[in-house]
Amino acid sequence: MAIIKNLVKENKYSIKCPFSMEPEFIVVHNTANDACATNEINYMINNDNQVSYHYAIDDHFIVQGILENRNAWHAGDGAEGMGNRKGLAIEICYSKSGGKRFEDAEILATKFIAEILKDKGWGIDKVRKHQDFSGKYCPHRTLDMGWTRFLNMVQAELNILNKADGIAIMGKSVKSAAALQAELQSKNPTLNPRFKDIANTYLKIGAKYNVKGDIAFCQMAHETGWLKFGGQVAESQNNFAGIGATNGGAKGAVFASIEDGVTAHIQHLYAYATSLDLPQGEYLIDPRFNLVKRGIAPLWTDLNGRWAVPGTTYGQSILKIYDAITDDKSDYPKWRAFGDKWYYYTSAYDYVKASVGQLKWINDNGKRYLVDESGAMLANVVINKNGEVI
Numbered sequence: 001m002a003i004i005k006n007l008v009k010e011n012k013y014s015i016k017c018p019f020s021m022e023p024e025f026i027v028v029h030n031t032a033n034d035a036c037a038t039n040e041i042n043y044m045i046n047n048d049n050q051v052s053y054h055y056a057i058d059d060h061f062i063v064q065g066i067l068e069n070r071n072a073w074h075a076g077d078g079a080e081g082m083g084n085r086k087g088l089a090i091e092i093c094y095s096k097s098g099g100k101r102f103e104d105a106e107i108l109a110t111k112f113i114a115e116i117l118k119d120k121g122w123g124i125d126k127v128r129k130h131q132d133f134s135g136k137y138c139p140h141r142t143l144d145m146g147w148t149r150f151l152n153m154v155q156a157e158l159n160i161l162n163k164a165d166g167i168a169i170m171g172k173s174v175k176s177a178a179a180l181q182a183e184l185q186s187k188n189p190t191l192n193p194r195f196k197d198i199a200n201t202y203l204k205i206g207a208k209y210n211v212k213g214d215i216a217f218c219q220m221a222h223e224t225g226w227l228k229f230g231g232q233v234a235e236s237q238n239n240f241a242g243i244g245a246t247n248g249g250a251k252g253a254v255f256a257s258i259e260d261g262v263t264a265h266i267q268h269l270y271a272y273a274t275s276l277d278l279p280q281g282e283y284l285i286d287p288r289f290n291l292v293k294r295g296i297a298p299l300w301t302d303l304n305g306r307w308a309v310p311g312t313t314y315g316q317s318i319l320k321i322y323d324a325i326t327d328d329k330s331d332y333p334k335w336r337a338f339g340d341k342w343y344y345y346t347s348a349y350d351y352v353k354a355s356v357g358q359l360k361w362i363n364d365n366g367k368r369y370l371v372d373e374s375g376a377m378l379a380n381v382v383i384n385k386n387g388e389v390i
């Protein structure tokens with residue numbers, strides 16, 4: 001997708017984008033104006049207002065004014081705000097008068113946003129609106145026409161992109177071991193303690209083979225019913241992917257340890273996804289490695305009818321488990337620092353704030369903390385359960 005760059009000059013960084021940034025999500029805006037994207041960006045990079053955004057999009061063009069690794073001032077949530085410090089800002093043009101050219105600008109924006117999501121491995125939950133951060137009714141016309149409608153448009157574009165090249169078996173894991181392990185524990189509350197590190201084992205061994213260990217973990221969940229077993233394969237076999245277990249009733253391969261079982265699983269995926277030799281220093285554990293036509297199934301959905309027979313939705317079932325796992329569960333709530341201030345995050349985006357002009361108590365781990373209306377913890381005010389300042 002062609003992007004016209006008209007980047008703010010470095011001598012204006014202190015006004016427009018003073019902080020370096022690693023974006024965590026997208027923030028959608030409407031310009032509430034009738035100028036085209038080129039003019040919006042030109043105006044923005046040349047004035048001295050502390051107002052800025054990364055992209056403006058009209059019915060024909062995507063114009064970039066700020067690099068993605070710099071912050072911008074757009075979300076109205078202050079110098080330490082998540083929106084201003086972690087959000088990629090996208091302005092959709094022509095929202096003042098609306099009509100066909102606004103609708104076309106929205107369509108181009110949804111295609112562009114879907115590309116960003118795909119590039120970064122993000123889901124639709126990474127698409128936020130200005131309103132989420134400051135309460136301002138923005139993107140006003142997009143909201144008038146329906147926010148869910150807009151998200152569905154983005155999702156449809158993302159589905160097309162994902163379908164076009166599918167989701168590869170090879171590559172880096174995205175989800176954390178903590179999130180995967182937390183999901184396992186919640187799906188299987190009586191999990192045998194010997195599996196307490198299995199998510200980590202999948203990520204570690206997956207990384208050795210450049211196989212997505214997080215999705216392989218989800219395949220394990222699918223195959224073993226979240227390690228409850230109960231099918232042909234017994235827990236004691238350490239066989240997490242039904243290797244050698246056939247519809248004829250064969251109980252399948254047995255591995256000496258969890259580590260060996262995970263290695264065999266990853267090797268079996270490796271056999272399907274690539275025709276490369278095993279990585280240096282690795283030795284073969286998977287007894288069925290050489291029965292696979294090497295490299296025949298580079299995508300998870302290519303395993304349909306191969307790993308599982310019959311199976312027209314086998315890969316999709318694994319990816320569905322994968323999509324449902326969010327990092328939020330295991331990581332939040334937690335305190336996060338921005339600058340020299342601390343905020344109590346309840347998810348990747350939301351943190352606790354007091355009402356305007358008020359202070360608010362937060363109970364955390366037996367201690368009580370005060371935050372102000374910006375959400376910042378007040379320095380030196382930490383009080384224990386008995387109400388004593390400590």
Ligand SMILES: [Zn+2]
Nearest residue numbers: 029030130138
């Ligand atoms: Zn806005």
